[in-house]
Amino acid sequence: MVTKPVSKARKSAPVKRKPTEVGTTKDKDKSFSPQAFEPKWQKKWEADKLYRAVIDNSKPKHYALTMLPYPSGDLHIGHWYAMTPSDARARFKRMQGYNVMFPMGFDAFGLPAEGAAIKHNIHPKKWTYANIERMRTQMRSMGAMFDWEREAVSSDPEYYKWTQWFFIQLYKHGLAYRKKQAVDWCPKDNTTLAREQVKGEDRVCDRCGTPVIKKELDQWFFKATKYADELLRFEGIDWPEFIKTSQTNWIGRSEGASVNFRVESNQSTVDSDQSVQNTDDWSLITVFTTRPDTLWGATFMVMSPEHPLVDKITTAENAEAVRVYKAEAEKQTDIQREAKDKEKTGVFTGGYAINPVNEERIPIWVADYVLMSYGTGAIMAVPAHDERDFEFARKFGLKITPVIQADGMELNGETMTEAYAHDGVMINSGAFNGTRATNDKGMKNPAIKAVIEYLEQKGIGKRDVNYRYRDWLISRQRFWGAPIPMVYCETHGWNPVADDQLPVLLPDDITEWKPTGESPLKFHPTWKNATCPIGGEPAVRETDTMDTFMCSSWYHLRYLSPHDDNAPFDDAEYNYWMPVDTYTGGSEHANMHLLYFRFFHKALRDMGITEGGEPVMQLRNQGMVLAKDNSKMSKSKGNVIAPDVLVKKYGADTVRAYLMFFARWQQGAPWDSHGIEGTARWMRRVWTLFTDPSTALRSAQGELITASADVKKNLRRRVHQTLKRVTHDFENFEFNTIISSLMELLNEMYKAREAGAAGTPEWNEAVEIYLKMMAPIAPHIAEELWTNHLGKPYSIHQQKWPQVDEAAAREDSIEIPVQVNGKVRDRIVVAVDASEDEIRKAALASEVIQKYLEGKEPRKVIVAHGKLVSVVV
RNA sequence: GCCGAAGUGGCGGAAUAGGCAGACGCGCACGACUCAAAAUCGUGUUCCCUCCGGGAAUGAGGGUUCGAUUCCCUCCUUCGGCACCA
Numbered sequence: 001m002v003t004k005p006v007s008k009a010r011k012s013a014p015v016k017r018k019p020t021e022v023g024t025t026k027d028k029d030k031s032f033s034p035q036a037f038e039p040k041w042q043k044k045w046e047a048d049k050l051y052r053a054v055i056d057n058s059k060p061k062h063y064a065l066t067m068l069p070y071p072s073g074d075l076h077i078g079h080w081y082a083m084t085p086s087d088a089r090a091r092f093k094r095m096q097g098y099n100v101m102f103p104m105g106f107d108a109f110g111l112p113a114e115g116a117a118i119k120h121n122i123h124p125k126k127w128t129y130a131n132i133e134r135m136r137t138q139m140r141s142m143g144a145m146f147d148w149e150r151e152a153v154s155s156d157p158e159y160y161k162w163t164q165w166f167f168i169q170l171y172k173h174g175l176a177y178r179k180k181q182a183v184d185w186c187p188k189d190n191t192t193l194a195r196e197q198v199k200g201e202d203r204v205c206d207r208c209g210t211p212v213i214k215k216e217l218d219q220w221f222f223k224a225t226k227y228a229d230e231l232l233r234f235e236g237i238d239w240p241e242f243i244k245t246s247q248t249n250w251i252g253r254s255e256g257a258s259v260n261f262r263v264e265s266n267q268s269t270v271d272s273d274q275s276v277q278n279t280d281d282w283s284l285i286t287v288f289t290t291r292p293d294t295l296w297g298a299t300f301m302v303m304s305p306e307h308p309l310v311d312k313i314t315t316a317e318n319a320e321a322v323r324v325y326k327a328e329a330e331k332q333t334d335i336q337r338e339a340k341d342k343e344k345t346g347v348f349t350g351g352y353a354i355n356p357v358n359e360e361r362i363p364i365w366v367a368d369y370v371l372m373s374y375g376t377g378a379i380m381a382v383p384a385h386d387e388r389d390f391e392f393a394r395k396f397g398l399k400i401t402p403v404i405q406a407d408g409m410e411l412n413g414e415t416m417t418e419a420y421a422h423d424g425v426m427i428n429s430g431a432f433n434g435t436r437a438t439n440d441k442g443m444k445n446p447a448i449k450a451v452i453e454y455l456e457q458k459g460i461g462k463r464d465v466n467y468r469y470r471d472w473l474i475s476r477q478r479f480w481g482a483p484i485p486m487v488y489c490e491t492h493g494w495n496p497v498a499d500d501q502l503p504v505l506l507p508d509d510i511t512e513w514k515p516t517g518e519s520p521l522k523f524h525p526t527w528k529n530a531t532c533p534i535g536g537e538p539a540v541r542e543t544d545t546m547d548t549f550m551c552s553s554w555y556h557l558r559y560l561s562p563h564d565d566n567a568p569f570d571d572a573e574y575n576y577w578m579p580v581d582t583y584t585g586g587s588e589h590a591n592m593h594l595l596y597f598r599f600f601h602k603a604l605r606d607m608g609i610t611e612g613g614e615p616v617m618q619l620r621n622q623g624m625v626l627a628k629d630n631s632k633m634s635k636s637k638g639n640v641i642a643p644d645v646l647v648k649k650y651g652a653d654t655v656r657a658y659l660m661f662f663a664r665w666q667q668g669a670p671w672d673s674h675g676i677e678g679t680a681r682w683m684r685r686v687w688t689l690f691t692d693p694s695t696a697l698r699s700a701q702g703e704l705i706t707a708s709a710d711v712k713k714n715l716r717r718r719v720h721q722t723l724k725r726v727t728h729d730f731e732n733f734e735f736n737t738i739i740s741s742l743m744e745l746l747n748e749m750y751k752a753r754e755a756g757a758a759g760t761p762e763w764n765e766a767v768e769i770y771l772k773m774m775a776p777i778a779p780h781i782a783e784e785l786w787t788n789h790l791g792k793p794y795s796i797h798q799q800k801w802p803q804v805d806e807a808a809a810r811e812d813s814i815e816i817p818v819q820v821n822g823k824v825r826d827r828i829v830v831a832v833d834a835s836e837d838e839i840r841k842a843a844l845a846s847e848v849i850q851k852y853l854e855g856k857e858p859r860k861v862i863v864a865h866g867k868l869v870s871v872v873v
Numbered sequence: 874g875c876c877g878a879a880g881u882g883g884c885g886g887a888a889u890a891g892g893c894a895g896a897c898g899c900g901c902a903c904g905a906c907u908c909a910a911a912a913u914c915g916u917g918u919u920c921c922c923u924c925c926g927g928g929a930a931u932g933a934g935g936g937u938u939c940g941a942u943u944c945c946c947u948c949c950u951u952c953g954g955c956a957c958c959a
Contacts, residue, residue, distance in 0.1 A: 201956075242953075245877050249955050256959085289959060302959090342957080367957095374958045381959085387874095388957055468958060590954075661898075662885060667878095669885060678898045684913095736886070740897035747897090817893045822940055824893055862939055868892045872939045 032687040034651025037788075038780040042140055050795060051145040053101035055576045062098035063577045064090035065556055065616070067585030067593075068105045068152075071131040072112060075138040077633070077641045077659075077671065078586075081625050084656040085665050085735050086584040087144040091776035092730040093582075094145070095801040101577055103559040104139065104146040106132050108155035109548045111189055111207060113480045114513050114520075123508065124480040128155060138644065143652045143779045145797070152558040154551035159558060160482040161503035162568035163551050166604075168485055168496040173607050175223045176474075178494060182373075183473055185215040190515035191477045192219055194547060195470045196250070196592045206592070220484060220544070221471040224599045228253065228467045230613065231598055238618040240666075246590040252468025255442030256290035257452050259380065259461035261301060261353040263313060264361065285309060285353060285364075288375035288466050291382065292455060293437050293447035295357050296429040297403035298380035301364045302346065302392070305329040306372040313364055315350030322347055322366055329368045344369055344392045355380075356460040358430065367392065375466050383419065384411065390419035403428050404437050404447075472596065474547040479506070479513045479520040481545030489532035489539035498533050504541065519543040552593055553600035556580055556615060568609075580616040587621035594619070620733050623668020625659075630670050641671050653778035654680045660735035660777060682743050683781060686774070689749060690767060690785045692758075705756035712762040715752040718745055719766045720809035723802055726773050742773060768792075769802045818843045818869045820852040828869075836863045843869040 045051065066086040069079055087102065094100040113124035120127070132153065139146065152159055170176040184193045186205035192215070197206040204211050224231075228251050234244050263283050285301070303310055305326045314322045325347045346367030353362055369388055370379050383393035384402040393400050400413035406424040426435040426447055432454075437447035443463070455461030475484065483504045485497040497504055507527050513520040521527055521543035532539040554568065560577060561570035601615040626632060627639035634640065646655045658679040663669030707715075722745040729738045749757075749766060757763045767790070775782035775796045786796040811832050816839065817824045826848040830839050840863050843849060853873060860872040 200954095240878095242877050246954050249876060252955080252958065254958070287959080291959080344957085369957045369959095371958070379959045386959070388959075391957095466958075468955085587953080664886075672885065672899070675885070675899050681913095682898085688913095737897085740887075743897055815893090819892085819940075827893080860939060862892095864892050864940090868940085870892075870939050 032684050034653055034683075034780060035648070037784045038141075038143060038652055041780050041783050042143055045795070045797070046140075046148070048795075050797060051102070051147050052149060053099065053103075053147045055572065056099045057576070059097065059099040061577055062090070062093045062100045062582070063556075063580045064093065064100055064102045065559075065580045065583045066102075066104075067583075067589070068107050068552070068555060069135065070110055070112070071106045071108050071128055071135055073131045073134065075135050075643060077625050077643050080142065080643045080655065081659050081665075081668070082585060082622050083139075083144060084142055085622065085660050085733070086582075087142070087146075088656070088660065088735065088776040089582070089584075089730060089733065091145055091779065091797065092801065094797070095772065095775065095799060097800065100145070101147060101150070101559070102145050103150040103152070104144075104148070105150075105152035105555060105559065105562075106135070106154065107548060107552050107555070108132065108153050109160075109481045109545075109551055111191075111478060111480070114478060114515075117480075117513055123510075124513075125155070125506075125508070128480075141644075141647055141652055142656070145779075150559045150562055152555055152562040154482075154548070154555060155480075157503045157505055158563060158565065160551070162558065163482045163546065163554070164485040164497070164502050164504060165499065165568060166554060166600075167546065167550070168499070168502075169607055169609065170222060170603060171486070171496055173603075175226070175603050175607075176220060177223065178218060178220050180216065180218045182214045182216050183219055184212045185217075186210055186212050189478075190517050192217060192473055192475055194473045194549070194592075196472075196595065219473050219475040220486075220542075221473050222599070222603075224472045224596075225467060225469050227599050227602050228469050230602055231469075231595065237614050237616065239616075240587070240619060240621055243587060243590045243594060243619065243621065247595055250469065250591040250595065254290050254466045256288060256448070256464060256466070257292040257455060257461050258286050258288050258376070258464040259292065259295065259356065259455060260284045260286050261356060261380065263309075263364070264352040264354060285378050286376045287378050287380045288464060289380055289382075290441065291385065291448070292451045292461065293426060293429075293432075293435075293445065294382040294385045294403050295355070295380065295451060295455075296426075296432070297382040297384045297401045298355050298362065299360075299383060299399040299401050300362045300381045300393070301353050302367045302370045302379050302381050302389075303349075303364060304370040304372040304377040305366055305368055307366075307370075307377045309378075310349065310366055313349050313351035314366075318348060318350035322349055325366060332368070344388070344395055346392065346396065348396075356458075363398070365392075365396070373470075374468070384413060384416065385419050385421055387419045387421065401428055472547075472599070474550055475544040476547055477517060477519045478545055479510065481548060482551060483521065483545050484542040486542040487530045487532060487539040488542070489535065489537045491537055492532050492534040494542075495533045497530075501533075519545065521545070549593055549596045553597040554604075556597075557610075574610070578610070579612055579614060581618060583616040583619045584622065586624070620666065622665050623663065625663075625668055626670040628670050628672065633671075641673070646676065650676060650680050651683070651780070653781045654683050657683065657739055657777050661739035663736065665733055665735045679739070682739075682746065683778065685746060685750075686770075686781065687785070689746070689753070690771070691789050707752065707755050707757040707760060707762075711752055711755045711757050712760055715748065715757050715766055716762045716805075716808050717811070718748045719762075719769050720805045723769055723773065724804045724809055727801070727804065730776070738773075738777070742770070742777075745770065771796060772799055772802055775799070814866060816843075816866070816868055818846060818849055818871065820849060820871045821873055822870070825849060825852050832866070836865060839863050839865075839869060843871065 064086065066083055090100050090102040108128050113128045116122060116127040117124045154160065154163070167176060184195065184198045186193055186208065188208050188210040189205060193205060193212060198204070198212050199206050202211055232248055232251055232253060261284070263285055287301070310322065310326070344367065346365045349364045349366055351364040353364055354360070355362055369392070370377065381389035381392065383389040383398065383400045385404060390400070392398070400416065402411035402413055402416065402420065404424045404426055405411045405420065406422065409424065411420060423437055423439045426432045426437055432451065435447045435450055438445050443449045452461070452463050456463065483506060485502060485504045486494050487497060488494050507524055510520060510524055512523050528541045528543055530539045530541050531537065557569045557574070560573035564570050597615055601610060602613055604610040605613060624632070627637070631637065631639070643655060654676065658676045661679055662672065662675050722741050725741050726738050729735070729741070749770070752763070771782050771786050779797060782796050786792050787794045813829050813831050815827050815829050818826045818828060826846045828842045828846060830842055840861055844861070849871065856873060858871045858873055862870040864870070
């Protein structure tokens with residue numbers, strides 16, 4: 001192994017084929033032992049504050065951000081995969097002349113700390129901070145350019161003071177509110193969850209995988225839905241397409257109309273002058289539809305069992321059936337109710353509504369396929385054109401009236417076997433008959449547009465938009481989070497804690513955190529006692545803590561001035577560094593963190609705290625490092641790759657390089673332990689070549705081998721071609737091809753050395769450029785070779801990225817394949833600036849080509865300039 | 874079902890304003906060095922054949938083109954998101 005004693009490594013030093021190669025091999029420095037020099041440089045860089053990012057108006061800034069970790073205890077290979085390529089790119093940007101800030105911190109509040117508290121009887125704070133200390137050490141071993149003076153830890157009181165302050169700001173601006181409603185509850189974690197934190201068809205808790213249940217609770221929400229439309233706009237930001245579509249799907253905007261139906265009821269007289277706005281009156285029921293053009297086909301109405309008007313509409317003779325149905329629905333879980341393959345169920349209320357466009361009397365049913373949480377909780381059912389309504393109508397023998405059909409189609413409500421959900425022409429729709437309905441959604445569909453205008457004119461409906469997106473539920477019934485800074489008193493209700501009372505500290509003297517379903521803070525003997533900020537009466541604190549996604553919604557701002565006690569961030573720092581230029585991290589946060597912090601930034605902007613609508617200009621997501629069998633790595637499966645072990649064996653640089661090389665970074669791949677030998681070999685070959693004290697080679701006869709002009713020119717060309725490519729690939733996060741280009745160039749340099757190029761100016765330039773290109777990837781080796789072995793000025797990390805010499809990179813002559821009928825038959829070599837005619841002549845002059853032509857004139861000759869000649873016979 | 878991303882050797886992957894498919898590396902085989910092994914260095918490595926030379930091949934099928942991994946259509950598979958959302 002590379003750590004073996006020097007003598008042994010030396011004895012085996014190869015190079016028999018060039019007898020005079022290499023000067024003395026007694027030199028101790030020749031052994032390659034990154035374990036020795038890596039910590040040395042890490043300490044020196046830190047002592048010299050090499051990566052300290054301070055405002056410098058003479059330079060363009062670059063804020064490179066990578067997602068901060070939760071302090072789980074050990075840095076795993078996924079952290080390295082996320083962080084070290086991001087670090088390499090930040091370093092590249094720095095060498096390009098940017099003033100780069102690359103901060104790091106810890107997202108330190110969260111459930112696992114309480115789990116550990118229960119298991120080991122240790123305070124979550126103690127556990128968390130011990131983990132942070134450990135992970136800091138591990139992170140230092142990566143050799144990343146983190147500016148530790150900007151470190152932020154979300155569980156520090158100096159941090160969560162401002163998390164609480166932001167909550168209060170949101171509250172004061174009407175963007176935080178308390179509301180009782182049915183919310184998602186994880187029975188294992190014993191806390192409520194935001195909608196985004198409930199996943200998949202099984203509706204499981206994002207954190208622990210337990211199916212969630214619904215509970216009716218008073219909770220704090222952020223008014224994220226206010227920004228639904230703005231969050232759908234991604235103009236001006238460079239984010240991956242699939243994150244944008246994922247967020248777009250999540251927000252789920254539907255354009256359509258709300259329509260008012262009068263209810264005919266034995267308990268009321270219907271006032272026909274009811275206006276559209278008067279939806280509170282139970283004699284009007286409002287429905288939301290994306291297909292107002294099918295309104296004439298609405299032959300019945302369906303209400304959710306939870307709809308508040310159900311009981312008022314239900315007639316005496318149907319009351320018992322409705323009561324039973326509602327009770328059944330209540331018993332079922334969401335999963336049971338929302339299972340798509342479930343057969344439709346429902347009961348008739350006995351009540352009737354009037355279809356406002358044709359005055360038809362339609363029955364009102366109750367069915368659980370209509371959800372109270374979307375739209376108005378009531379729908380107009382158009383069985384002819386909606387699959388679900390069709391199924392329901394057939395099952396219960398309800399009327400089906402087709403109102404749209406394609407040309408040449410004869411739809412019959414009695415006999416049709418499925419809903420017709422496509423384009424066509426409106427029928428059975430009074431004055432609208434003949435209007436063309438396209439497959440377009442919303443106002444782009446001429447039929448929908450025409451009907452909405454009609455509804456608005458008649459005052460029976462209006463254009464409307466609905467979203468899947470819900471407000472962000474941020475209350476958590478857990479201990480280890482930022483306390484929600486609100487107090488409640490009988491007289492003045494809920495009020496925020498005064499700013500000068502912040503932070504509301506978590507108590508250290510707590511012994512009970514068994515998950516009970518209520519916040520452990522509630523059981524602390526004195527903590528919850530407070531006085532009302534308005535009247536000074538005895539009051540109680542909110543004992544729930546905040547969703548930790550709240551902490552991570554603004555950490556990029558805290559990095560600006562992590563110890564500022566007067567403000568969440570310093571204005572001058574903000575004005576210089578924001579917005580974040582490049583953000584890297586996992587895509588699993590697409591609809592959570594990445595959506596929350598966009599919302600947060602917009603809210604801060606509207607409150608006058610920040611400027612600009614988006615926190616991050618460019619987002620890139622790394623893929624995942626999987627176990628060999630393509631499964632996720634997990635402690636329980638025992639298939640976790642520990643970076644510490646690899647670092648010990650190969651050194652950090654090799655691990656960094658391998659993580660950049662072994663897969664497409666944005667895609668990830670299953671881990672292959674053997675593969676790292678390839679990058680280890682590359683590092684050793686770099687070391688061997690660059691530490692060789694002999695600058696020139698001698699022949700067997702002892703004569704100095706000197707490179708020809710061609711060799712030198714070719715070397716220089718390859719160097720600048722590689723530089724061009726590496727620069728491009730760094731810019732585009734294509735790390736794997738950076739490494740392969742460098743490997744190729746190294747192979748070229750070995751050949752050039754054989755040919756006697758060592759020691760020439762071209763060689764020296766190649767070495768210099770090579771190390772600079774390597775510096776972002778393998779910062780320690782590059783520094784060791786640069787500063788120690790070549791004696792160049794410390795530090796390589798303060799050098800400028802080299803300029804591509806385009807003239808040197810250009811080829812003089814190129815080899816062009818010649819095809820006959822699409823098959824490559826010969827290659828010709830032409831000058832790079834040869835004219836099309838010259839290339840054509842050279843191609844046809846080829847003996848091989850002539851053979852294939854068999855004396856015939858080619859039908860066609862195509863010259864793709866600089867690329868290929870295609871001869872067609 | 875809808876939306877999105879992706880299918881290239883034994884493996885990770887290169888190459889797309891359409892132009893030499895398989896760069897670079899892993900693995901494997903053979904050779905050099907060695908008492909031997911490791912390390913190192915060199916050579917080879919998509920598949921098939923009658924091995925001189927030729928043919929086939931980038932998930933499958935079709936299309937456009939002198940020419941398609943790249944563009945278009947249909948389908949299959951994998952992965953992610955959403956899903957009784959009216």
